[in-house]
Amino acid sequence: MTKGNLAIVLHAHLPYVRSEEPGSLEEDWFFQALVECYLPLLETLENAAKENDQAAKITIGLSPTLLSLLEDEVLKNRFEKWVNIRLELLKTLNKDCLKAVIHLNDHLKRQLRSWKICQGDLIGRFNKLQTLDLIDILTCAATHGYLPLLRENPETVRAQLKTAVTEHKRLFMRSPLGIWLPECAYYEGLDELMAESGLRYAVLDGHGLLNADPRPRYGLYAPICTKKGIAFFGRDSESTLPVWSAREGYPGNPNYREFHKDLGWDLSIENLKKIGIKEKRPLGIKLFRISSKNTSLENKQEYDPQAAIENVEKDAENYLKERKKQLLKLEKSMQIEPLLIAPFDAELFGHWWFEGPLFLSHLFIKSKKIGIKLITLKEAVQIAPKIQLCNPSPSSWGQGGFHNYWLNESNAWIVHEWSKAGREMVNICSEDLIDESNIKIVKQAGRELLLCQSSDWSFILKAGTTTELARDRINLHLKRFWMLINSIKDNKIINDKILEEIEKEDCIFPLISPIDWKKKI
Numbered sequence: 001m002t003k004g005n006l007a008i009v010l011h012a013h014l015p016y017v018r019s020e021e022p023g024s025l026e027e028d029w030f031f032q033a034l035v036e037c038y039l040p041l042l043e044t045l046e047n048a049a050k051e052n053d054q055a056a057k058i059t060i061g062l063s064p065t066l067l068s069l070l071e072d073e074v075l076k077n078r079f080e081k082w083v084n085i086r087l088e089l090l091k092t093l094n095k096d097c098l099k100a101v102i103h104l105n106d107h108l109k110r111q112l113r114s115w116k117i118c119q120g121d122l123i124g125r126f127n128k129l130q131t132l133d134l135i136d137i138l139t140c141a142a143t144h145g146y147l148p149l150l151r152e153n154p155e156t157v158r159a160q161l162k163t164a165v166t167e168h169k170r171l172f173m174r175s176p177l178g179i180w181l182p183e184c185a186y187y188e189g190l191d192e193l194m195a196e197s198g199l200r201y202a203v204l205d206g207h208g209l210l211n212a213d214p215r216p217r218y219g220l221y222a223p224i225c226t227k228k229g230i231a232f233f234g235r236d237s238e239s240t241l242p243v244w245s246a247r248e249g250y251p252g253n254p255n256y257r258e259f260h261k262d263l264g265w266d267l268s269i270e271n272l273k274k275i276g277i278k279e280k281r282p283l284g285i286k287l288f289r290i291s292s293k294n295t296s297l298e299n300k301q302e303y304d305p306q307a308a309i310e311n312v313e314k315d316a317e318n319y320l321k322e323r324k325k326q327l328l329k330l331e332k333s334m335q336i337e338p339l340l341i342a343p344f345d346a347e348l349f350g351h352w353w354f355e356g357p358l359f360l361s362h363l364f365i366k367s368k369k370i371g372i373k374l375i376t377l378k379e380a381v382q383i384a385p386k387i388q389l390c391n392p393s394p395s396s397w398g399q400g401g402f403h404n405y406w407l408n409e410s411n412a413w414i415v416h417e418w419s420k421a422g423r424e425m426v427n428i429c430s431e432d433l434i435d436e437s438n439i440k441i442v443k444q445a446g447r448e449l450l451l452c453q454s455s456d457w458s459f460i461l462k463a464g465t466t467t468e469l470a471r472d473r474i475n476l477h478l479k480r481f482w483m484l485i486n487s488i489k490d491n492k493i494i495n496d497k498i499l500e501e502i503e504k505e506d507c508i509f510p511l512i513s514p515i516d517w518k519k520k521i
Contacts, residue, residue, distance in 0.1 A: 002371040004327035004338040006239070007380055008363075009203055011180045012038065012346035013063035013144055015456035015473075020505060022078050023276040025469065030069050031082045032284040034122075037350035038070075039111040040357035042125050048364045049132055056364035059377045060126070060346065061138035061180030064167045065454070067123060068508045071171070076120040083112045085275050086285055089263065093287075100287035100303040127172050136376035139168040139176040139199075142509065145453035146406045148187040148394065149415050155429075156422035156453070157190070159516040161197040163450060166511050178202060178377050182455050184235070184343070185396035185403065191230040201231040201381050203343050204392055207401035209234035211393035221330055221338040223380065224390040231381050232392050238326055239342035242319055243359075246352075247293075250315040250359070255307040257354040258288045261297045286354070312355045316362030320370040327372075336385055343397075411461040414474060418453055421481055425449050428488060429517040438488050442514045444499065445484040447506050452477035480506070 014033060017026030041060075048056030069075060090105050118125055129135045141147060142163035150156045161179070168176045177200045181190075184205045194202070206220055209232065216224050220234035242249040250256075264272070264283035272280065288300035289308070295301075323340060330338035349356030367374055375383075398405040407415065425445065428434070434442050452474050460470035480502055487494045 001373055002324050002327045003331045004340070005373045005375045005380065006323055006327075006340045006342065006367075007059060007233070007375055007377055008360075009059040009061070009138075009180075009233075009341065009343040009377060010041075010346040010349065011061045011063075011140070011343065012041075012066055013061070013140060013180075014066045014069060015454045016065045016068065016143065016451055016506075016508060018069060018072060018075065018505070018507075020074075022081075025281055025466065027075070027078070027082075028281065028284070030075065031079055032282070033347055033351055034079065034115070035083065035108060035111045035284065036354065037347045037357075038122060039114050040350045041346065041360070042122060042129075043110075043114060044357045044361045044364075045129050045134060046125070047361065049129060049134055055368045055374055056134055057136075057374045057376050057379070058134075058360075059136045059138060059178070061140050061178075062123075062126065063140035063144055063180070064142050064164045065144065065508070067167065067171055070120075070122050072507075079115060079120065080112065083108055086283060089275070089283070089285060093263075097287040097302045099305060103303070103305040104285065104287065123171055130172070133376075136178065136378040137168075137172065137176065138178040138180045138202075138377070139164045140180045141182050142167070143450045143454045144182040144456060145450070146182055146185055146403070146455035146458065147190060148185050148396075148403055149407060150418060150422065150453060151187055151189075152419045153422040153426050154189075154193065155426045155517045155519060156418070156449070158193050158196065159425075159446065160450065160453070161193055161199065162516040163446075163509055163512055165197050165199070166513070167509055170511055180343075183396045183398060183406065184208070185398075185406075186232075186392050187394045188391070191226040191228040191392075194230050195228040200229065201233065201377055203233045203235060203341060203377070205395050205397035205401050206234050206237060208232065208392045208395040209390075211395070212390040213393070214390060216388055216390055218334055218336070218338070218388075221334065221340070222336060223339070223384055223387055224392065225387040226391060227389065231384075231387060233339070233341045233377060233380070235343050235397065236340050239323060239340045240344065242322070243342070244344055244348055250312075250319070251348075251353040251356075252290065252293065253308075253311050253315070254290050254292050255304065255311045256290055257286055257303050257308065258290050258297075258300050259286065259352055259354075261288045261300050262286050308355050309358065312358045313362050316359050317366055317370070319359075320363060320366055320372050323372055324370055339380055405462055406455055406458045408462055410464075411458040414452075414458060414461075417474075417478055421449055421452070421478060421485075424485055425481075425517050426519060428485060429514040430519040433488060434514055439514070440499065440503075441484050441488060441494060443512050444503055444506070445481050445488075446512050446514060446517065447508055448477045448481035448484065448502075450509070451506060452481065477506075 263285035
């Protein structure tokens, strides 16, 4: 076995895209992630568990908003119909892409069968894998708030963290020890709030460790620890680039499935309306392969599942051999065992890169033979010798390692709104204005504040994709927040029906606590 370890860390997250109306774009995001990513990932991990393969270890962050979607009975009841609509569409296609159609048909049926067997309880399945010590489940900030931009009111950062920990404990019957910080973003002093919330470790982008004070002796290849007792791991670009980069890495292989060519863009509006969809958008029906980087979408060739399967096995083996070379080189200059940290968005595996879950499966199978030990972050903390005391550098895993993707001309206006609303929430929760008559109102105001703070909406505004949807979501939650808060300030009674409707739509965080926003004396 090679001296040193590899920790694969996945971040599974979706913003709160629950909708009372079926057939929405947001609902599509969730259901596509289920059939392409979360269900296949569970299948991959559970197959390893059946083989009693203790080499199959990963760390996975399950964000509180994603968990709320996985738990939601309304969404659960719609999923089967959503899949069946796509199965029916596949029956209407001509024979030009027969292999790809058969493969996708089988894939959808297998995921639906997997869903039915567990009655949609994916949380229970993840929890069982954690009990078997195959995975280490991290939490995230409650609504994936970009914490450095919330720091003006520290209590709002604390509420993001403590709400997340409470929700994780409710669903998994244990408190999380690790957290995936949203966008891997860190600022000075965040470790104190993490420690206060019972959190002990997290992943940062490489900048966070390489620019730490003092500079870590072993760079990215060993964790560091702050005076508050929080361990930080640094992302290793050599271990991540081959997997996440479609241009330079494995996902760009010509035989892999093309993400961007989707049947939803080719069907007429009339045909889409027949299945309850009002505008052109992806349906999750992809039947073509990448072909080549210069091939236009119109000229992509049919997806050949067998060719993709053969390639993914080779890529997994290549990835492990390259990590072995890396570890062998590192061990010559280190007095402790080197550790490679490879963090990714979970949706890379299956959604963006359809063959991703199979790639992981081959990593598990081949790692022992090639001599690479896979471990979780929890294990890495436990086996680490004395950890160097350092202060991480402010950073993110955004472009350049800075905060500018979430603070620029397209979305900077939101920061002022967060600050103003956060300050008001802290004041309400700190001035003994809460009693039995308004506690429900304050709790719902807290939910609306957390929901408007999601970094996903800032990201979308910068990316320029579904910007109207993102702006509407932010403004809706802010509008509801101020209506609820002003009713307390002005001592006005809110109509019970209005409050019930808001609670029904934004029914997240049942154990939310206004105390988390209270100023420390």
